[in-house]
Amino acid sequence: MKRSIEDTSIVFIGAGNLATNLAKAFYRKGFRIMQVYSRTEASAKALAQLVEADYTTDLSTVKHHAKMYVVALKDSTLSQLLPIMTVGREQAVWVHTAGSVSMDIWNGLVEHYGVFYPMQTFSKQREVDFTEIPIFVEGCTLEVATFLKEVATTLSRKVYEADSLQRERLHLAAVFACNFTNHMYALAARLLGKNQLPFSALLPLIDETARKVHELSPHEAQTGPALRYDENVINHHLQMLSDEPRLQEVYRLLSRSIHEEGRP
Amino acid sequence: MKRSIEDTSIVFIGAGNLATNLAKAFYRKGFRIMQVYSRTEASAKALAQLVEADYTTDLSTVKHHAKMYVVALKDSTLSQLLPIMTVGREQAVWVHTAGSVSMDIWNGLVEHYGVFYPMQTFSKQREVDFTEIPIFVEGCTLEVATFLKEVATTLSRKVYEADSLQRERLHLAAVFACNFTNHMYALAARLLGKNQLPFSALLPLIDETARKVHELSPHEAQTGPALRYDENVINHHLQMLSDEPRLQEVYRLLSRSIHEEGRP
Numbered sequence: 192m193k194r195s196i197e198d199t200s201i202v203f204i205g206a207g208n209l210a211t212n213l214a215k216a217f218y219r220k221g222f223r224i225m226q227v228y229s230r231t232e233a234s235a236k237a238l239a240q241l242v243e244a245d246y247t248t249d250l251s252t253v254k255h256h257a258k259m260y261v262v263a264l265k266d267s268t269l270s271q272l273l274p275i276m277t278v279g280r281e282q283a284v285w286v287h288t289a290g291s292v293s294m295d296i297w298n299g300l301v302e303h304y305g306v307f308y309p310m311q312t313f314s315k316q317r318e319v320d321f322t323e324i325p326i327f328v329e330g331c332t333l334e335v336a337t338f339l340k341e342v343a344t345t346l347s348r349k350v351y352e353a354d355s356l357q358r359e360r361l362h363l364a365a366v367f368a369c370n371f372t373n374h375m376y377a378l379a380a381r382l383l384g385k386n387q388l389p390f391s392a393l394l395p396l397i398d399e400t401a402r403k404v405h406e407l408s409p410h411e412a413q414t415g416p417a418l419r420y421d422e423n424v425i426n427h428h429l430q431m432l433s434d435e436p437r438l439q440e441v442y443r444l445l446s447r448s449i450h451e452e453g454r455p
Numbered sequence: 456m457k458r459s460i461e462d463t464s465i466v467f468i469g470a471g472n473l474a475t476n477l478a479k480a481f482y483r484k485g486f487r488i489m490q491v492y493s494r495t496e497a498s499a500k501a502l503a504q505l506v507e508a509d510y511t512t513d514l515s516t517v518k519h520h521a522k523m524y525v526v527a528l529k530d531s532t533l534s535q536l537l538p539i540m541t542v543g544r545e546q547a548v549w550v551h552t553a554g555s556v557s558m559d560i561w562n563g564l565v566e567h568y569g570v571f572y573p574m575q576t577f578s579k580q581r582e583v584d585f586t587e588i589p590i591f592v593e594g595c596t597l598e599v600a601t602f603l604k605e606v607a608t609t610l611s612r613k614v615y616e617a618d619s620l621q622r623e624r625l626h627l628a629a630v631f632a633c634n635f636t637n638h639m640y641a642l643a644a645r646l647l648g649k650n651q652l653p654f655s656a657l658l659p660l661i662d663e664t665a666r667k668v669h670e671l672s673p674h675e676a677q678t679g680p681a682l683r684y685d686e687n688v689i690n691h692h693l694q695m696l697s698d699e700p701r702l703q704e705v706y707r708l709l710s711r712s713i714h715e716e717g718r719p
């Protein structure tokens with residue numbers, strides 16, 4: 192059976208940050224979002240309203256005749272719920288959106304399945320431009336992979352096929368480049384806030400740090416006291432953090448790690 | 456004596472990343488760079504050529520009649536060399552550019568002194584737009600502070616006065632927001648490189664992570680497995696890092712730290 196992206200109706204299982212942003216992007220491109228499931232009624236309802244969909248908090252009432260089911264749940268919930276949600280809906284294409292979960296999770300449950308992984312940081316409060324987001328797809332057959340690529344191409348100019356091994360490596364790197372990076376911003380914000388200094392003072396520095404690695408490799412772009420191994424500054428900073436043992440531990444480990452990576 | 460920024464001739468002590476970028480910015484604005492000192496001849500010469508200055512590698516031959524001396528040395532070298540370099544040049548304004556060094560370091564050496572701290576990450580290979588760089592100045596007298604503000608205003612739209620205590624806190628926060636952030640990029644690049652995946656795939660994510668905190672606080676912007684406390688993913692990632700004990704340690708500490716900061 193040849194699948195066409197025309198009239199692709201979609202059910203979203205999950206209404207978190209990723210589901211919200213992805214469902215909105217599909218909706219804007221004219222896909223029909225049939226229904227949103229979330230365990231949390233407020234989340235299901237909020238997303239359903241945004242994309243003119245029905246919603247449910249009961250997996251057994253998830254609609255049966257969507258062409259595609261997009262499962263965007265916390266990874267630990269995912270494997271528990273898959274067997275329940277797929278029963279009676281085996282004709283559709285099923286995808287999950289998790290960087291670190293293998294495609295094989297679908298094995299034996301449904302016939303047409305794959306992965307649809309947009310590598311980006313999503314928050315409900317913030318609109319993102321999907322056209323620039325790399326989307327990594329994987330399909331259980333050539334037919335499904337082609338279908339998912341077609342679907343992804345309606346949203347983004349950067350669509351790639353990646354197998355489960357490549358995807359989990361991308362995801363791990365993304366945790367460093369995004370989640371840990373944002374945590375560095377958060378710790379900086381906390382240090383400034385304690386001293387009534389505005390976080391906004393750091394924005395030009397944050398922006399330049401990101402822009403810089405478009406031109407130089409991160410290794411070449413590295414600067415700062417840890418790289419110079421400026422012990423005066425490092426020790427002074429550790430002392431300034433004496434009332435923040437966790438930040439002190441982070442400072443010490445990352446300074447050592449920078450030093451061990453070595454000079455450009 | 457009222458100091459005017461007209462005909463301000465400048466000697467640079469140091470020819471590293473910061474000195475290079477700052478000297479070039481002054482030069483472009485029409486300041487006369489008289490001389491560049493660096494212990495390393497190649498560095499002194501390279502910068503001197505860029506800004507049409509003389510150069511020396513011998514502190515005793517540093518010119519005597521500049522209006523301003525900008526000292527941009529590694530912090531540990533700074534305090535050793537100050538007494539040597541200032542002798543016979545006490546009439547000028549002396550500034551250092553170090554975030555974490557107190558203004559008092561000049562005390563008893565010269566009469567007109569202060570700090571000129573552009574809070575940015577500088578690499579010799581990369582041009583930066585100085586107009587957006589916050590410059591924090593401090594002067595030993597109102598007269599010097601005013602002079603430094605005037606000088607800084609020729610380069611940047613964002614000039615602030617900050618005392619030594621505020622400046623060292625800004626610098627510490629900057630280490631987190633910039634140096635540690637760039638190190639996260641470097642570790643991500645290493646993980647991808649090991650698997651022949653291109654670092655450029657992460658750039659949209661890196662850019663969005665930076666853009667996001669213009670709109671949301673970093674605390675609100677946080678996402679990822681550590682925040683969700685998704686133990687499946689965290690344990691899987693730690694296992695993937697089993698051949699990289701240092702990265703594993705970083706992953707473990709930062710995941711714990713994110714979790715302890717708590718949900719938005």
